[in-house]
Amino acid sequence: MGSDLGGCDPSIRHSGAAPGSSHGNDGKEILEMTASHDFRADAGWARAQDDAEPLRALRGEFLIPPHGDGEQTYLVGNSLGLQPRGVRQALVDELDDWARLGVEGHLHARHPWLPYHREVRDGLAEIVGAEPVEVVAMNSLTANLHLLMVSFYRPTPERHAILIERQAFPSDRDLAASQIRFHGYDPAEALIELDADEHGGALSMAAIERALTERGKRIALVLLPGVQYLTGQAFDLAAITKLAHAQGCVTGFDCAHAAGNIDLALHDSGCDFAAWCSYKYLNSGPGAVAGAFVHARHAHAKLPRFEGWWGRNEATRFQMRPAFDPAPGAEGWQLSNPPILALAPLRVSLELFQRAGMQNLRGKSLRLTAYLVWLIETQLGDMLEILTPSEPARRGAQLSVRVRAGREAGQSLFEYMVAHGVLGDWREPDVMRIAPAPLYNTFADCLRYAETVQAWHRRHA
Ligand SMILES: Cc1ncc(COP(=O)(O)O)c(C=O)c1O
Numbered sequence: 001m002g003s004d005l006g007g008c009d010p011s012i013r014h015s016g017a018a019p020g021s022s023h024g025n026d027g028k029e030i031l032e033m034t035a036s037h038d039f040r041a042d043a044g045w046a047r048a049q050d051d052a053e054p055l056r057a058l059r060g061e062f063l064i065p066p067h068g069d070g071e072q073t074y075l076v077g078n079s080l081g082l083q084p085r086g087v088r089q090a091l092v093d094e095l096d097d098w099a100r101l102g103v104e105g106h107l108h109a110r111h112p113w114l115p116y117h118r119e120v121r122d123g124l125a126e127i128v129g130a131e132p133v134e135v136v137a138m139n140s141l142t143a144n145l146h147l148l149m150v151s152f153y154r155p156t157p158e159r160h161a162i163l164i165e166r167q168a169f170p171s172d173r174d175l176a177a178s179q180i181r182f183h184g185y186d187p188a189e190a191l192i193e194l195d196a197d198e199h200g201g202a203l204s205m206a207a208i209e210r211a212l213t214e215r216g217k218r219i220a221l222v223l224l225p226g227v228q229y230l231t232g233q234a235f236d237l238a239a240i241t242k243l244a245h246a247q248g249c250v251t252g253f254d255c256a257h258a259a260g261n262i263d264l265a266l267h268d269s270g271c272d273f274a275a276w277c278s279y280k281y282l283n284s285g286p287g288a289v290a291g292a293f294v295h296a297r298h299a300h301a302k303l304p305r306f307e308g309w310w311g312r313n314e315a316t317r318f319q320m321r322p323a324f325d326p327a328p329g330a331e332g333w334q335l336s337n338p339p340i341l342a343l344a345p346l347r348v349s350l351e352l353f354q355r356a357g358m359q360n361l362r363g364k365s366l367r368l369t370a371y372l373v374w375l376i377e378t379q380l381g382d383m384l385e386i387l388t389p390s391e392p393a394r395r396g397a398q399l400s401v402r403v404r405a406g407r408e409a410g411q412s413l414f415e416y417m418v419a420h421g422v423l424g425d426w427r428e429p430d431v432m433r434i435a436p437a438p439l440y441n442t443f444a445d446c447l448r449y450a451e452t453v454q455a456w457h458r459r460h461a
Helices: 028-035 043-052 056-061 086-106 116-128 141-152 170-182 206-219 237-246 329-333 340-356 358-379 406-417 443-461
Strands: 136-137 159-167 191-194 217-226 249-256 273-276 289-293 385-386 399-403 424-425 431-436
Touching: 043 141, 043 443, 056 340, 086 340, 116 136, 116 289, 116 340, 136 329, 141 217, 141 249, 141 273, 141 289, 141 329, 141 406, 159 170, 159 340, 159 406, 170 191, 191 206, 206 217, 206 237, 217 237, 237 249, 249 431, 273 329, 289 329, 329 385, 340 406, 358 399, 399 406, 406 424, 406 431
Parallel strands: 159 191, 159 217, 217 249, 249 273
Antiparallel strands: 136 289, 273 289, 385 399, 399 431, 424 431
C-alpha cells in the first residue's frame, strides 16, 4: 500500500505516548510551534515549509478531489475526511473473502470477521488516549450517545438535569431532551443550556464552574463537546470532569470534532464516557462506524444498559445461555455483530494515524492552523473575523470565521470559494468553517485559501 513516510525522521513515527497517558504537547511546546515570526504570505515560502514537513508523504495516501486540471483545496475534513487510497483495496479484499469463504470468513478471512473490532480497537484507543478496554467501534455517534446515556444518565427527582452548551449540535440537544422526556421529566426545566460568554461564542471555564457551583446538585449529567462544532473551541476535558465530579455529576463528551484532531487523553481526563464519529478527522467514509469510550473504572460495574448478544463476554457468547454476561469495558455496550464492510475503511485509516503518531499530527496541525490565523489576521483582517479562541491550546485544526460585511456577503464568498475549488463549509446563520487537516493539508492550501478570499474581495470591493 502506497508510499512510506519518505524522508520522515524515524524517531517521530511512534512517538505517541502510552495509551491512557496524557499524551499532549505541553504549553511551552505549543507556543513554540505556533510562533508566527517566520511566517510569509508567499508561495515559495509555503512550498519550502511543505517540503520540509516530516509528515509530507501522508498526503499521497489520500484521494484529493479534482478541480479543473488540478486538485481541490480541501479544508473541510472537519465535516467529511478524505478517502485513504488503501480503502478501495481493503473493501475489495473483504468482498473477495466473502465470495471465497462464505461463513468461514468469520475465522479465516485475511482479517477474520469474528475478532474484527479488535483490529481497530488499539488504534482507536491510541488516538483518543484510552486503554484498549475503554473503547469500541460500533453504531453511529448519536446512537452511541443514547446507549451510553441509558447507563450514565440515571435521573432522580432531586437530580435530573442535563447540562449542555446553548449552541450544542442539534443531535446533542435532541438526545438530551428526549432522554429527559423518556425518564418522565420536562426539558423546559431539566435541560440547562449554558450561554457562551466569550467574544466569538466560546464558553469560558469560569462560566462552566459557575453553573456547576450554582446548579451542580440538581445536574445528573454534564454533556459537553471535546471541540465545539460551530466555534471550533477545544475544551479542557480533565478540568470540566473534575469540577463536575466534585458536584456529583456524571460527565460525558461528544468528541465528534475532537477525535483525530486534538490530543485527547480520555482516560486521564477521568470522564465517565465519550463517543465520536469516524467520518471527520478519522477519514473512514460517509456514515462510518462510530466510537465509544467507557472509563476503565466502569469496566466491571453492573450498570443498567440496553443489551445485545455482541455485548456478551466472548468466552460464553456462543453458548447461547439465557443470562446476559457482559464483556468487560466498552465492548459490553455492543449490540450486534459488527459491519465488516464499514469497519474496513476505519482499519485502513487508523494505520495511517499509527504511522504518523497522534502527537506529531497535532504538532503539524498547530503549525498549519497558526499559519492560517496569521494569514487571516495580516492579509484578510478587513474581511474576516475569527470566532475560534485565539489560544492554540483552546482550538483544534478548525477556524470558524465570520465575514465582516454580513451574511449575504459571507454566502457570496463561500460560493466563490467553492467555484474556485477551495472547500470549507457554511453553518447557518453566518459562519464559515475551515480546517486544515494535518494528514493531507499543506501550508500551500492555507495560502491558497487566503489568496482566493483576496480575489473575491477584489471582485466585490
Ligand atoms: C458535534 C456533533 N454531534 C453529533 C453529530 C451527529 O452525528 P451522527 O449523525 O453521526 O449521529 C454530529 C455530526 O456532524 C456532530 O458534529
